[in-house]
Amino acid sequence: MATRTQARESVIGLLYAYGLGNEGITKFVDEILEDKKIRNKQKDFALSLFNGTVENLEKIDEEISSHLNQGDLNDIGSVEKSILRLAVYEIVFADLPKAVVINEAIELSKRLASDGAPKFVNGLLDKVTKA
Template sequence: MATRTQAREAVIGMLYAYDLGNKDILDIARSMFEEKKIKNKQQDFAFLLLQGAITNLQSIDEAIIPYLKEWDFSRLGGMEKAVLRLGAYEILYTDTDSPVVINEAIELGKMYGGEDNTPRFLNGVLDALSKAHRQTSKEAQDSKIESTSLDSLSQNVNKDKGRDK
């Protein structure tokens, strides 16, 4: 039975193929997963990752770019791009813990990265993205709590006004 790491490995290969122009990758993804012995829950997991990453590709790329520092996104290697996109998708759109996502990206970078510093580069970009996402999520949650509290307070005040009459 395949592991989630193997599922992610298959997904980055398909994201790489998609980036090279194979826009029909979703149509053949399940059969490709079968060939790689990725079945059942792991296949569903892999397909959701692939579909989610492709569907949200533009927003994922936009989220990655600010954390590249002195790198130009278009000049990144294809596999590095695929690993970053998958990692960013998981950080931004799934409940998988960021340390797990980043560790998986580092391991995939060691296997497929074009340079020795690829794992460190992937770690830096995804860690910065994760921290920014956590901060944004916390601020949104705090705002939601504050808004809910104000709505509740307003409703209580209005109830009290109704009793005074």
């Protein structure tokens, strides 16, 4: 059975594709999650995260942008942006434990993103939680 971490990792992949302009991926989310063995409660969890993030994307991007010290959203790498979008959704809209969300985002950024990403993700999410 998949873990919540694996569900989040799959959602990051979906958000990555969506963020690159593949909005049609929303039609294949069920199949993609099934291929990754994300099923039952974890599938429901992943679907709620993906759909919630996509539905609130404008507000999420505004939240991220408001906490950037320099540059804008377009300056953030696509993987890092996907991780941040998911984490901000979870913090602001999903009412999940902030410490858990931030820790998951940092761990996922260590595995999936650039070397400087964990520090950047941690700093930005810390600002979001204190806002």
